[in-house]
Amino acid sequence: MNELVKHTESINRLLARYGVKFGIYKNNEFHEQLFPFDAIPRVIEHEDFLLLEKGLIQRVNALNMFLKDIYGEKQIIKDGVIPEEFVFSSPGYLPECEGICPPKGVYSHVSGIDLVQAKDKTWYILEDNLRIPSGASYPLIARDLCRRAVPRTFKNTSIVDNRNYGKMLGRMLDSVNVGGIKVIMTPGRYNAAYFEHSYLAEKSGSELAVNTDLFVEKNYLYHKDYLGNKQKVGVLYRRISDEYLDPMTFEQDSLIGIPNLMDVYRAGNVALVNAPGNGVADDKGIYYFVPKMIEYYLDEKPILKNAPTYLPFYEEDRKYVLDNLHKLVVKDVAEAGGYGVIFGSDLSEEKLEELRQLIIRESRRFIAQEVIDFLDLDILEDGEAVPRKADLRAFVLSSGDKTEVWPSGLTRFSRNPDSFVVNSSQGGGFKDTWVLSQ
């Protein structure tokens, strides 16, 4: 590993050469930023990964069953396991998706599950991302470059090769394809994750398209070329949010969607990856109920734990949250990307009181969690290893036949020693994640 660390600068130069960037808007201007790579990998022991793998598959299977149930029978609500207020008031719940069963019954094809490891080595799930989680491309390309830098390290260490993500993704897309080509749809190059869209298209053998390349005719979706030839699309891995997907169904002002796409989807003539409406299952409020879902649908005990979470919606939890706000982290359920996260310990008494009043007024809007004492990971700063907070985004792919975990993941870290926020949009960097094969 020490050999690899020596090449940090060269690897970062190569990442820049290959355009490994993410976009960010500051003061209404688009900027592309490099995503700083730290060569000290996160290493996950073989046994540890087996446990993670089992737990992640269990969780994603339950979440998929929940989505099928919510847009179908709603049995979990009828049985009183989850209050309906939490489902139907969720901004991610889309009544337009009621009664639609996607091809092979899969809703969350690509799930990005965020975890942290506590100092006692216990893994905790921080959140589920079931809409359009991004990040797999970064460790994917970094691994390729690391292998070039120190081939001997990879020869002498039993590290599972993670470079099959493109093939895994391609296979999964094929498995739900209803007949036609497979397309990755991007909002365009000014999207924050554009590098990933284009890189995954290259690696998975999919067409990369923007909305103007696609059109609906007689309830089928087509891709057209410059000579006017059209090809049917059987699966669309869309990397745009639900609300912009189809202006005839959702946001009418959307200029990046495809008119009437939802009609094609409803008729079963295209698979949408991930399915619209998944936001109801990765709502931060619903997160609280995932362990209950696992027990309800699978009749199993959850293998992976949630971070200890309180719902101010419940009176007992609200009382605890209001009394202990100074030591909790409060999250606005409508926010993402590290925004809307408030650490009670950072607030003055006056601000704490303001937050208490807000929680009392809008109790459904927030969740509160105990601050987990993360296991810090070393990163290299000015040539020295220093500990920083880090999380892991694991990628779980669900096809019609199986659910599998990519044996790697995106490890993001905070470069600020006092911060728990690891998001790239807030200045964080990333590491490769090595899973040991024995």
Place this chain on the structure above:
Amino acid sequence: MGIISIAKLDNLYWLGRYTERVYTTVRRFYGIFDDLIEEEEGAYHVYCERLNIPNIYTSNEDFVEKYTFGKDNPDSLYSNMSRAYDNAVVLREELSSRVLCYIQLALDVFESHKAGDSPLLKLQSVLDDILAFWGGVDDYVISEDCRNIMKCGKYVERLDLYIRLSYHTRDIEKEFSKLTNRINKTHMYYNIEALDKLSDMINKKENWKEDYKEALGYLSQVIEVR
């Protein structure tokens, strides 16, 4: 993979044009830069006039700096390289990461420029990267249509610049021949009449250099991509 949408046709064509614009004008700039060492102030104005770009420069030195590395100057080599990048970055699956990276590297040369750097020494890397890019296109871009469309853009731009900058007729004939060979392979719609008229002008050889604007007019009508 392999479907070329209308938007991608546009990107491929303009990638060819902007890459060539940077390549040929950098090469031309080498001569101009050398001339400016001894020539009187303002000697660059003929070049600006021929390229039909506004003469916003206040001195030879100002021209050398702003025309090459001027980030806010829409006619600078830097800006043209940025436009090449804008078209290339949406073509990763057509070009492949290993070919796209040469456009990134060429842009990085401009972005890393600091006051006091020698423009000519840095621009050599830009030429190297562009040549590597075209070598990569031939070696790694699988779709023949993609290669042909890019090369049509390249030859249209080269002809445009050669005509504007009064290159030798022999060079223009050679580039015209490359364009006509390539254009038939693209399956794009093009204006045969304009191509014939341009051909007539080039073949007549005498006096047509005085009518270069007419030749440019025909050239601009040959392929009409946004």
